[in-house]
Amino acid sequence: EKILPVFEVGESGPHAPRIHKGKTSPPKPYTEATLLRAMETAGKQVDDEEMRELLKDNGIGRPSTRANIIETLFRRKYIEKKKKNIFATQTGIDLIDTIENELLKSPELTGAWERKLRLMEKGEYAMEAFRQELTEMVIALIRDVKNNTGRSISFAPDKPAGKEKKEKDAAPPKPKAPKKAADPTAAQCPKCKAHPVKKGNTAYGCANFAACGFKVPFEAFGKKLSDKQLEDLLTKGKTGKIKGLATPEGEQEGRLTFDDQFNLTIQTS
Ligand SMILES: [Zn+2]
Structure with missing residues (x-):
């Protein structure tokens, strides 16, 4: 199979060379609204068809917990908002890099668990087996983390984090507001x-x-x-x-x- 036709040395003919000029652009940053939506439909990026089906109704989190998950990411400084857009902080990027176990940072884990819960409903999977698997998974994960010492996460010092710490350690006296019930x-x-x-x-x-x-x-x-x-x-x-x-x-x-x-x-x- 030839992709290019054969050319003879010295051969010439009419042609119109064209170089496409353009730039690829990075994906649009998430806003809170698009991030929520992406969590709902997280399963769409999963390759396994059955898994995708299971995730279809699940995504990451539940409708009632998704906003909270995002809130937690902000509170722990894993993401930050610039204007309306959400960006991962260095801490967030480092965190994901630190987790070597792919399953743990993939929406497939939810899908795998949902699948087993469905099987349990039908009596085709024993609760004890599921629990045993979870135990083994957690033990293996902890072993991984223990063996994986060289990595660290950078924490950008900023006011809210420092303030939280101070309140816990020293509890500075606050100016007393007039008492109300x-x-x-x-x-x-x-x-x-x-x-x-x-x-x-x-x-x-x-x-x-x-x-x-x-x-x-x-x-x-x-x-x-x-x-x-x-x-x-x-x-x-x-x-x-x-x-x-x-x-x-x-x-x-x-x-x-x-x-x-x-x-x-x-x-x-
Ligand atoms: Zn509420």
Whole structure:
């Protein structure tokens, strides 16, 4: 098979040479809106057809958690906003470089887990086997990280990070605002950050509870929470120290805060 015709030395003929002049342009940076959309449709870039099908309805995160995931990326300084566009920071780029396990940074992991959950629904996959796999995966990942010492992540020093640290370490006295009664409903929903918090019969919850799912009960770990404690929880993410919290391991002293799923949890340190 010849791609080029044969040319003889000295041969000539009519031709019109043309060099295409142009520049490739980098993909458009994400905005918050396009990033959300990309998370919804993350499965589209996955090669495996079955996996793509499973991811079709999933993407990265759930509708209720996607905005939060982006929020977390901002808070941890993995991404930053310039005008409306979102860019990865050096810290974010380094982080992804540090994770050598491809699966961990690929949307396929969600797809693989979803597939197994579907199989479990049909009774074709044992929960215990899944749990065992997760355990082994985590052990292997940790081993990888331990063996992989030379890498580091650069943290750009900036004010918010420094401030957070200071508050934790020294708790500088804040100028006292005139005291007003604590009001948990003054808070914005800490989960979706898009709706106010409303008082229900047994809990404060997101005004958009149906979609967001956030609520915090009046009573937790055997303690009735005061309005002040609830307000702290909703606005600062944690309460002051509370004694005598009832847990399966006995009574504990600690601060109430939220875990990744916005369930109440006790912080003892
Ligand atoms: Zn909400």
